[in-house]
Amino acid sequence: MITDTHAAHADDHHHGDDHAHGTFSSYMLGFVLSVVLTAIPFWLVMSGALPSKQITALVIMAFAVVQIVVHMIYFLHMNTKSENGWTMMALIFTVVMVVIALSGSLWVMSHLNSNMMPMHEMTGMK
Amino acid sequence: MTVAVNPSQTGAPVFYVADEHPHPEGFSTSLGFWIYLMSDCLIFAMLFAAFGVLGGNYAAGPAPKDLFELPLVAVNTTMLLLSSITYGFAMLTMQQNKIGQTQLWLAITGLFGLAFIGIELSEFAHMIHEGATPQRSAFLSAFFTLVGTHGLHVSCGLIWLVTLMVQVQKFGLIEANRRRLMCLSMFWHFLDVVWIGVFTFVYLLGVLR
Numbered sequence: 001m002i003t004d005t006h007a008a009h010a011d012d013h014h015h016g017d018d019h020a021h022g023t024f025s026s027y028m029l030g031f032v033l034s035v036v037l038t039a040i041p042f043w044l045v046m047s048g049a050l051p052s053k054q055i056t057a058l059v060i061m062a063f064a065v066v067q068i069v070v071h072m073i074y075f076l077h078m079n080t081k082s083e084n085g086w087t088m089m090a091l092i093f094t095v096v097m098v099v100i101a102l103s104g105s106l107w108v109m110s111h112l113n114s115n116m117m118p119m120h121e122m123t124g125m126k
Numbered sequence: 127m128t129v130a131v132n133p134s135q136t137g138a139p140v141f142y143v144a145d146e147h148p149h150p151e152g153f154s155t156s157l158g159f160w161i162y163l164m165s166d167c168l169i170f171a172m173l174f175a176a177f178g179v180l181g182g183n184y185a186a187g188p189a190p191k192d193l194f195e196l197p198l199v200a201v202n203t204t205m206l207l208l209s210s211i212t213y214g215f216a217m218l219t220m221q222q223n224k225i226g227q228t229q230l231w232l233a234i235t236g237l238f239g240l241a242f243i244g245i246e247l248s249e250f251a252h253m254i255h256e257g258a259t260p261q262r263s264a265f266l267s268a269f270f271t272l273v274g275t276h277g278l279h280v281s282c283g284l285i286w287l288v289t290l291m292v293q294v295q296k297f298g299l300i301e302a303n304r305r306r307l308m309c310l311s312m313f314w315h316f317l318d319v320v321w322i323g324v325f326t327f328v329y330l331l332g333v334l335r
């Protein structure tokens with residue numbers, strides 16, 4: 001049950017050595033994808049190729065998400081099988097926590113900002 | 127691996143693993159280290175949240191547009207990305223039991239990491255020289271905390287890398303050293319993942335703002 005993640009690997013007898021290994025081609029594929037996914041956002045911002053800033057922001061955030069997934073798969077060798085799925089469970093739990101904390105903080109604080117009396121009016125009332 | 131309920135003796139349940147079998151040393155290291163990385167991820171998430179909330183509060187000070195030089199950030203990103211792939215090569219040569227090549231790739235990884243830290247420190251020094259210190263505005267406090275914490279992680283990774291190179295030199299690619307190199311590989315690639323968030327949300331979105 002432990003060693004099934006690397007059935008093709010020669011030293012199956014290493015009981016603790018059950019993480020997935022990359023190959024040269026998988027590392028290179030991940031690297032090339034990362035370079036492309038990094039270069040395009042930098043180019044978009046530095047050249048201002050897209051007409052609107054909002055669209056540019058959304059596009060580069062999408063590129064970041066894709067690149068994070070690429071790193072997870074090709075460099076960190078994430079899969080659903082390693083450690084009987086517990087690494088994936090820990091990752092999913094962390095992602096849920098991070099999404100709640102980030103979106104919650106930004107949402108609450110932006111509401112707070114727009115509902116509070118602006119600073120200069122408060123000083124003007126003195 | 128489940129809790130065994132053993133009704134044979136007294137009928138009372140037994141609340142421990144009854145079929146415990148011996149595990150070799152380091153059996154649970156990879157999962158444990160992964161859970162550490164996930165908790166580290168939460169630290170960075172909090173710092174990103176702080177930057178997201180405070181990133182627009184310039185206090186009439188310099189804005190990202192005045193401070194950040196994107197070509198320099200692009201070079202820095204390249205350094206970290208190259209160090210990731212060279213660490214990957216170190217892991218591949220480690221699996222083939224080639225000590226010399228593993229050490230060489232580890233050294234190259236260290237040099238790229240050092241270049242990353244050097245560029246980041248010179249960027250910080252330049253900003254502080256221009257008066258953009260962490261005390262200047264909430265944006266700069268959040269910026270230095272987030273990017274500085276990442277830089278500190280990379281610096282610790284470099285110290286760890288040198289330590290492991292000495293270990294490998296001394297004891298060879300023994301099982302324990304392989305495990306340690308595997309942990310550092312996860313740490314190093316994880317820092318690259320965090321950097322994707324930093325260059326996207328801090329630098330690129332900052333300049334767009």
